[in-house]
Amino acid sequence: MEDKMTEAIVKNDALPKENYTAEGSGEELKNENIIEIKGLGKTFKSDGEDFVALDQIDLSIRRGSIQGIIGLSGAGKSTLVRCINYLEKPSSGQIYFRGQSLGSMKQREILAMRQNMGMIFQQFNLLEQRNLLKNVSYPLEISHKGGPISYVKKRKARLERAKELLAMVGLEGREYSHPSQLSGGQKQRVAIARALATKPEVLLCDEATSALDPKTTEQILELLKKINREMGVTIILITHQMSVIEAICDEVAIIDHSRIAEAGSVKEVFRSPKSEIGRKLILGEGEKETRFGTGKRIRLVFDGRSAHEPVISEMILSAKAPVNILFANTKDVDNIAMGQMIIELPENPEDEFQILSFLKERGILYEEVHS
């Protein structure tokens, strides 16, 4: 188990660095960082007082990945995503998009860059007075290059493309409806179609599922995953829900008090969170369960293999000591059933030793939980 832990740590440390081992050109392209954030800071001034929203953020986003950014409200994650497309100008630090620093771009280049970086929002933000077709064709209208005559000529092509996009998100036949006639989930689908109209390489999602019910959230996440896998769009997803991260993200960065508390692959962070906020977010609902009981409590992590074995029963049988199960759940992380459980250990030190040695022997990750 010790080995696994160290391995995880080494992996995490290696992630943000740029030195990759070249394994053929295709692999190289896949490993390329499409976005690099270096020493990013953002301070808002209000009534003479400074409010630090972001502080020394370093993050690299791999081309073709789904990068999650999670944090509690007010942690600075929405500001971070707005800095990535320069809707907010950073106070310090640099953002590189495809190797080019956004800070050195002219306004015109910033606008062109945004056409290569779609964005969707919690409140959908559709144009209420336009029908769906016109909503989706909006980015094509504004990105038009050439005179007014070719603009008029290309109208049909724009609407044709908008129709295809609407069909892709499952809204064929609703082209002439207006946003007010749609449900939340349908609105977000239109927003996704609109964000993808200019064929961007990156899609920014700012709490895109936070206004939706669990079932609709699942469908929207499924759609985002499909867009990532089939179209190769890099997705950056901001959320406060760990379940969203676990459902589709490859990588995760946890933001707390304007800083990155930890970052790494979702699997590794789930297995062994290193920060206090990381533990809290991963435990989720289980957090309050840890307040019960008086004995020593540990969090067990099961990966795909052990999740299918009756580990607990075997543990109790082998240690011949009872344990109290306080909380348990199983999640699908990266197509692997990942389980976590909080148990209260017996007070007898010998029983505790027996249980811990059993866990070590079976290679089950565990850590002590403090409430």
Next chain:
Amino acid sequence: MSMSLKELLALFSKETLATLYMVSISTLISYAIGIPLGVILVVTEEGSIAPNKIIHGILGFFTNIFRTIPFLILLVMVLPITKALVHTTLGPKAIIPPLVIASAPYIARMVESSLKEVDSGVIEAAKSMGSDSFQIIFKVLLPEARPSLYVGAAICMTSILSYSAMAGFVGGGGLGAIALNYGYYRYQTDMMLIAVVVLVVIVQLVQEFWMRLAKYSDKRGKLN
């Protein structure tokens, strides 16, 4: 009434047309000035798409000044301007410059408040797609605010209509002049009442027209 029915009809139709002429021409010119002013007020505001404290401050100051001056006083104050612009200080034509000066700032504020109703999230989304300021104004702000602008037009036209009634004091003609000249100076209350009824009918029609247009054009809150 000392007039025959024929004379009466001739008088009222002439002055009703004069009122409609004054109001429609002034509304058109006032909107031609008020819409750009309103747009500039919105976009130059702090935190908007083209913040500019100086322009915003100056425009805001002038729109407030002109809205504070009572119309009757403004009417007299701008007589030299009127003379310079339309070469007369009498008749319906002469009332147009003061009407425009009084209502353009008023319309600018109405347009400003309509545009401010547009959800800031929608503007942010437009920005995130790479829209420049002109595209945001012409493709997002104005179209999204359209129903609200129509409602504003109903209010603005009604107030221009009521201003125009004061034209009677400076020989501007129109229905207001009938009410004043016959009703007030000659104690012909019945003449005044007819003028008022015609004005009320015009207001109702104007109101109805814009409200229907607003409702028809609004795509929010409509069911299949």
